[in-house]
Amino acid sequence: MTDHFDPALSQTDPEIAALIKLEERRQHDKVRLIPSENYVSRAVLEASGSVLSNKYSEGYPGRRYYEGQQNIDPVETLAIERMKKLFGAQHANVQPYSGSPANFAVYFAFCKPGDSVMGMALPSGGHLTHGWGVSVTGAYFASHQYGVRKEDQRIDFDEVARLAREHKPKLLWCGATAYPRVIDYDKFAEIAREVGAILVADVAHIAGLIAAGAHPSPVGKAEIITTTTHKTLRGPRGGMILCDDKHKAAIDKAVFPGLQGGPHNSTTAGIAVAAKEASTEAFKKYGHAVVANAKTLAETLLSRGFSLVTGGTENHLVLADLTPKNVPGKVAAKALDRAGLVCNYNSVPFDTRKPFDPSGIRLGSPAVTSRGMGATELKAIGNWIADVVEHPDDEKLLARVAGEVKSMCDKFPAPGIQL
Numbered sequence: 001m002t003d004h005f006d007p008a009l010s011q012t013d014p015e016i017a018a019l020i021k022l023e024e025r026r027q028h029d030k031v032r033l034i035p036s037e038n039y040v041s042r043a044v045l046e047a048s049g050s051v052l053s054n055k056y057s058e059g060y061p062g063r064r065y066y067e068g069q070q071n072i073d074p075v076e077t078l079a080i081e082r083m084k085k086l087f088g089a090q091h092a093n094v095q096p097y098s099g100s101p102a103n104f105a106v107y108f109a110f111c112k113p114g115d116s117v118m119g120m121a122l123p124s125g126g127h128l129t130h131g132w133g134v135s136v137t138g139a140y141f142a143s144h145q146y147g148v149r150k151e152d153q154r155i156d157f158d159e160v161a162r163l164a165r166e167h168k169p170k171l172l173w174c175g176a177t178a179y180p181r182v183i184d185y186d187k188f189a190e191i192a193r194e195v196g197a198i199l200v201a202d203v204a205h206i207a208g209l210i211a212a213g214a215h216p217s218p219v220g221k222a223e224i225i226t227t228t229t230h231k232t233l234r235g236p237r238g239g240m241i242l243c244d245d246k247h248k249a250a251i252d253k254a255v256f257p258g259l260q261g262g263p264h265n266s267t268t269a270g271i272a273v274a275a276k277e278a279s280t281e282a283f284k285k286y287g288h289a290v291v292a293n294a295k296t297l298a299e300t301l302l303s304r305g306f307s308l309v310t311g312g313t314e315n316h317l318v319l320a321d322l323t324p325k326n327v328p329g330k331v332a333a334k335a336l337d338r339a340g341l342v343c344n345y346n347s348v349p350f351d352t353r354k355p356f357d358p359s360g361i362r363l364g365s366p367a368v369t370s371r372g373m374g375a376t377e378l379k380a381i382g383n384w385i386a387d388v389v390e391h392p393d394d395e396k397l398l399a400r401v402a403g404e405v406k407s408m409c410d411k412f413p414a415p416g417i418q419l
């Protein structure tokens, strides 16, 4: 297009523009409890929707395969330096397109197909990319999976140690998507050291808590740390790998040219902005408030007779087993969505139901905390959840709760959204 008239989205594509408006509305009017989701600031949105998207820059700052990097190099360098400082890491690679590609890069850096690897099983709360069968990481490597104990649903370190000694994995993964407790990096590091494995801590869900000092850091314990940038860290959708200098060359080479082409520079700019925001006092408070809010939610649900995996939470998420309530997770999640409370259905450890129709729901506090909600609101949310789960077919109740949810949301503006 050489036309100087450059119409707005609403003119070029009213259908997409209208859907974006509706999504803004939805994100404003509902209580969003999916623990991997959040609200990014206007500043992050602006950076990640910028003209940096127009630029190709294969390579790394100072070593590119294209000219015209006068502005891109400093952007990526700022992102790297800010992230290194935020986490106290020696090296940061901010180019992975998302959390899964960041993890694939770690496999590519250290493993050959068929090598032994170990991670937490999906039904225990692990991620697909930690070697689960349907993932390329389970298909291309000899993957051994540890889980949680039946008694208390905590990571079974006896099993981790036993499997590690037996299978001598090249990589030992720790980190989870549905585990409500603090990860003990010292214990994992001890086992990894004993069997000569590289410990990889995937902190995708909890990176923001770590940055805020609200969860222990794996830096200095895990040789490699991978993360998404868009969950508790409140950046754009992206991925990152932190490591010691001794692994810098292997990691950088695995990301590019090993796995990816040109980095998404607009995302890199958003990551730099998120790192700046996450280094503030306000963000420290945010991280601690996320944990306090999850606790309040857990306590409210316990007081209403809910059964929670591990009995509660120490991080940003709560996993409720609805078996005692006699409601399948999917039925509950769908009713909650109609009532303005958005969560996801989720398997619980040793679930007797199928993954697509499991026994649990997964709830998280990161997004509501970004809106400034606190104990009063989280108590109300917990009680609404209990009301709905106990009467998922009562459409009158769902409509009443949806109205109350909206009134509450009106008092808590969401970052990045101006209606």
Ligand SMILES: *Cc1c(COP(=O)(O)O)cnc(C)c1O
Binding pocket: 036, 098, 099, 100, 101, 103, 126, 127, 129, 175, 176, 177, 202, 203, 204, 205, 228, 238
């Ligand atoms: C979300 C998540 C990922 C994957 O991130 P995507 O950006 O969805 O690819 C990887 N590991 C863990 C532990 C996660 O929670």
